[in-house]
Amino acid sequence: MNLELSDEQIFLRDAARDALGRTRTVEAAREVLDGGSRPDLWPTAVEAGWSGLLVSDENGGAGLGLFDAMLVMQEAGRRLAGVELLGHLPASALLDLASHSSVSDVAAGSLRAAFVGALPPGDLDSSWTVDTVRGMTRGEAPTFDGSVVDGSVAWVVDAPGADVFVVVALQDDSPVAVVVEASDASVEEVFRYDPTRRLGHVSLSSAPATVLDVDPREIERAWYVGQALLAAESVGAVEACMEMAIEYAKERFTFGRAIGSYQAIKHGLVEVLRRGENAKSLLYYAGWAHASGPDEFAIAASAARSAASEALDYAARENISVHGGIGATWEHDAPLFFRRAQLSRRLLGGAGAATDRVAGELLAGAAPGAAAPEEAASTAATAVDP
């Protein structure tokens, strides 16, 4: 058992922190809301080699694992850096598996990919579904007839400006992943609430597409890769909120005491820690399952997504509360993390769908832990002196 970060992973994480630290991303988020332009962080990603994180060595990538990519996403989340990896990485993994002609350019970052994914069937619903423009009803995944793809998918993360799309579509009711040139698709860029995200409604009307030679199980996995990456990004933002709130709780005094000495504040911040650490533990679960426990990857990534989304909402709200009124003002950073929390929870199928998927996997009888050692310990903790 060894869950310690390797030297390479520590280097990757620190390098990400360093690279993203060179742009004032949090301040930029506010400036965008005030009418400024988004900083373009794609060159940073390319220079750091993140565009090829999930692409194998032989296809020109770094050949790293999902857990490594999650380390980078945590750093991006910590600084609200709108680096377009959430859309790019799941797409790049599918292109890599099929050794598609574009893969080396995608790995190098000279082509930016975006994943137009679909939620795989669950225990109650046999269909592949996509996000719609509004409402709780989910849409049908696009269809592929062997040469062109038709359909529309809303709120596609990182779609605007992408060069190539990897679209999950149905061909005779079977899932396929197809490649569509961005010039053959119509992308309506939309802005919602969180200024750091690039979102688009993607419409495909008889768009020429080539099918990727990948196992349907990989198409399913790509959805959960997206869930795990978003979870990691949220965990980074939780840590940023927590550090901000703790710092303030130590220096702000009321009634002659630092406010962090009051249980009401202290217990709330410990709850942020508890939720954040739980979500972080589930990142390990997702990373492990992706590499070694494929049967558990759906539940692991969904659990991570669910926990991290909830943790970020809680942390963002607690951060505002601890700061008092000032935490809810335009000049403060806390609202920017709050905006991130609110939009993120509703993307990629929504956190609720991930929570439901956790339940669905269990109700369908997919006992987690089957591949992992049973029970960390059976030493009964019920026998402790209170």
Next chain:
Amino acid sequence: MDLNDTPEQAAYRQQVRSWLEEHKAEAPVLEGPDALAEDEVIPARRAWQRKLAEGGLAGATWPKEYGGQGLGPIEQVIISQEIARAGVPGILDVIGVGMLGPTIIAHGTEEQKSRYLGPMLHGDEVWCQLFSEPAAGSDLAGIQTRAKKDDGGWRLTGQKVWTTNAQFAAYGLILARTDADVPKHKGLTMFILPMDAEGVTVRGLRQISGEAEFNEVFLDDVRLDDDLVVGQVGNGWGTALTTLMFERVTIGFGSEGMGYRPQRFADAIASDPVASRDGEVRQRLGHIATELLAVRFTSYRMLSALQQGQIPGPEAGLSKITTVNAGIAACELVADALGPDALREDVENPFAYHTSFLPGLKSAGGTEEILRNTIGERVLGLPPEPRLDKGIPFSELRAKEKEAAAR
């Protein structure tokens, strides 16, 4: 990131597995139609603990000179996993072997180690932990059991509570106040208490479920010799902290062992086709399962840190908070989904028992509130609340508290 055994660990696991395979027929049966009668359970489990000890499966982390194997926490976990896999009970005296024995190893005299550790390890003498009192739980240093110097020994008077296994324990490790005229943490001393000493009375403490899982222990002028002091007179707090550190390890890993695994609750929900399709039920189940799955990987993280030689800090308490609250929410969910039948109190239905058991567990090993205080201060670095008991002799403190209560 690797959840797998190293080759050495795999070899050790195989060794443990073979031993269990060979001996598991000798293990006591605690459940099902062949289960032992109630009065046969404790003797059978003591005998089984002896077997495990002889096989090197009890006290594996103890030094060899005291009958242990001198192994690390990973090997201890491997043993626990293999015992669970074999479907046999573990050792009876988890508290003695897991917490009190290590305390004696750290603080006891050579005479104490050679006299007590062997019989403890082999289950010949079961131990109990006599720390908490009716008026001192989370604020443990506020205990009132007095030990007065008496020619060549001490006389103890007071009351302890929440004492697991006291009804059949041979010895207890007891924290008592030997000096009330110094601040409360300074006047404490740890003793070994023979449970058959004159003046010791054990009484079962029934809880919500109706079962007595704990005891109250009354001490009426109990005479103890000087050689029963563990550590130095006046250093009882330091000795107690050692025990509590081992308790933390036990709790950190124990959450999983409490049996609150998500599949168990999902199976109950799945038994009702309407509940298992209900959106609200599924959301609640998803959240509960997520928390319990997180605890599993938190324990792996802790194990990995232990293996690197790090000692778990107070953050281990977060797993307890998560497990207990998720367990409570899960019992609530099952009862909401299945109705009053989920509260049926018989052996077939575990949910009624857990519904009763969990509210008390919230306060076990430190209340949730005190754990959050400690974690906030020691992990997050938040300032402590002002205290009124710092530097005040215990005798005056009691008087002040009484005065304040009378106002």
